[in-house]
Amino acid sequence: MLDEGIATCSSLELAAAAGVNSAKLRKDLSYLGSYGTRGVGYEVEYLSYQIAREIGLTQDWHIVIVGIGNLGHALANYSGFSSRGFRTVALLDADESRQGEDVTGMSIRRFDELEAVVAEYRVDIGVIATPAISAQGVCDRMVEVGIRSILNFAPTILNVPQGVDVRRVDLASELQILAFHEQRKAAPGPDIEESA
Amino acid sequence: MLDEGIATCSSLELAAAAGVNSAKLRKDLSYLGSYGTRGVGYEVEYLSYQIAREIGLTQDWHIVIVGIGNLGHALANYSGFSSRGFRTVALLDADESRQGEDVTGMSIRRFDELEAVVAEYRVDIGVIATPAISAQGVCDRMVEVGIRSILNFAPTILNVPQGVDVRRVDLASELQILAFHEQRKAAPGPDIEESA
DNA sequence: TAGATTGTTAATCGATTAACAATC
DNA sequence: TAGATTGTTAATCGATTAACAATC
Numbered sequence: 022m023l024d025e026g027i028a029t030c031s032s033l034e035l036a037a038a039a040g041v042n043s044a045k046l047r048k049d050l051s052y053l054g055s056y057g058t059r060g061v062g063y064e065v066e067y068l069s070y071q072i073a074r075e076i077g078l079t080q081d082w083h084i085v086i087v088g089i090g091n092l093g094h095a096l097a098n099y100s101g102f103s104s105r106g107f108r109t110v111a112l113l114d115a116d117e118s119r120q121g122e123d124v125t126g127m128s129i130r131r132f133d134e135l136e137a138v139v140a141e142y143r144v145d146i147g148v149i150a151t152p153a154i155s156a157q158g159v160c161d162r163m164v165e166v167g168i169r170s171i172l173n174f175a176p177t178i179l180n181v182p183q184g185v186d187v188r189r190v191d192l193a194s195e196l197q198i199l200a201f202h203e204q205r206k207a208a209p210g211p212d213i214e215e216s217a
Numbered sequence: 218m219l220d221e222g223i224a225t226c227s228s229l230e231l232a233a234a235a236g237v238n239s240a241k242l243r244k245d246l247s248y249l250g251s252y253g254t255r256g257v258g259y260e261v262e263y264l265s266y267q268i269a270r271e272i273g274l275t276q277d278w279h280i281v282i283v284g285i286g287n288l289g290h291a292l293a294n295y296s297g298f299s300s301r302g303f304r305t306v307a308l309l310d311a312d313e314s315r316q317g318e319d320v321t322g323m324s325i326r327r328f329d330e331l332e333a334v335v336a337e338y339r340v341d342i343g344v345i346a347t348p349a350i351s352a353q354g355v356c357d358r359m360v361e362v363g364i365r366s367i368l369n370f371a372p373t374i375l376n377v378p379q380g381v382d383v384r385r386v387d388l389a390s391e392l393q394i395l396a397f398h399e400q401r402k403a404a405p406g407p408d409i410e411e412s413a
Numbered sequence: 414t415a416g417a418t419t420g421t422t423a424a425t426c427g428a429t430t431a432a433c434a435a436t437c
Numbered sequence: 438t439a440g441a442t443t444g445t446t447a448a449t450c451g452a453t454t455a456a457c458a459a460t461c
Binding site for chain 4: 031032033044047048050051055057058059060061062063
Binding site: 104199 | 278280291294365367386
């Protein structure tokens with residue numbers, strides 16, 4: 022709506038666009054504050070800004086990527102990051118031979134420079150794109166140097182102290198979920214209720 | 218438990234391990250069938266097999282990856298796939314110059330060979346790892362040749378006809394969620410209830 | 414038989430939604 | 438003022454869980 026230059030919208034329109042109930046939409050928005058006007062609706066630009074602020078889109082976040090294999094490369098090149106305020110401040114890899122290698126205009130540094138990087142830049146989020154076997158070690162080191170939010174792509178569960186947030190992206194699970202639905206499409210059992 | 222050679226377990230033990238309520242665990246398992254024994258518990262191997270079968274872990278799934286950039290490479294090399302029954306039957310890329318290039322012992326084929334691949338192998342799931350701009354075109358073609366389950370890594374929403382399943386992995390969203398929590402850690406508002 | 418534990422019913426809890434007073 | 442639409446209350450719905458009959 023912002024892109025289309027629409028100035029104002031009702032909870033009904035927003036709900037239709039999002040595919041949810043309008044009462045729920047109003048209730049959810051009310052948790053953020055009272056950003057609408059009775060009888061009028063919501064000002065698109067204002068509401069949009071308030072939501073962006075609430076979810077942290079209005080500030081810049083510094084990330085460090087550890088493990089610059091294929092996945093690390095893909096992450097470093099991912100266009101969706103910078104547009105949402107994520108700035109990669111360092112690419113680290115344990116492999117000494119890769120030190121200095123250029124990735125999208127950024128030079129790969131040795132993993133043991135992590136502490137120096139944190140001193141240099143403030144790091145909000147650490148991204149682990151190493152093989153599973155190295156992931157816990159990398160994670161421990163990240164926690165030691167003060168990183169409290171970690172995104173883990175390695176297919177392993179990380180142990181972290183309280184106060185540290187870990188999210189895991191498990192590529193195989195995503196396939197697994199599709200496979201589950203595929204299986205049901207192929208042979209919907211007699212006692213299974215189908216839903217689109 | 219299977220790995221540890223434990224033969225039998227109770228719903229209470231399973232619930233503790235999973236971090237859920239035991240009544241809920243029993244109720245959920247009861248949707249699969251009646252695989253426990255009153256007064257005894259569940260036979261680990263038998264239950265494990267039944268769950269694996271239910272979620273489609275006991276069969277092989279054929280996948281095709283389209284877009285063999287860094288992410289496509291990473292997916293082709295991902296060890297977590299084969300261990301869960303996912304077999305990559307083809308790697309496709311629109312770039313002619315990459316045709317024949319070897320990736321983990323598999324040769325890259327041209328995207329317009331998709332139909333031939335489907336005829337050759339049966340394809341259960343198509344994976345899109347192309348730039349956003351090409352994703353919808355690739356998706357349309359996949360649907361045309363009969364693929365009904367699609368995993369999309371491109372940062373774009375795909376339009377598909379009913380009956381086709383799409384899952385999107387949005388790497389930026391994952392960072393966004395961490396950033397949201399990070400923001401709350403840094404400045405928990407006065408009216409915000411914290412939970413670990 | 415006595416003890417244990419499932420599968421399921423009924424009670425509880427929380428989330429969703431209809432309805433409406435407040436108010437632009 | 439009349440019409441519209443928010444923010445919120447109260448009603449509804451569904452999911453979770455306590456409790457227990459069934460049964461090993």
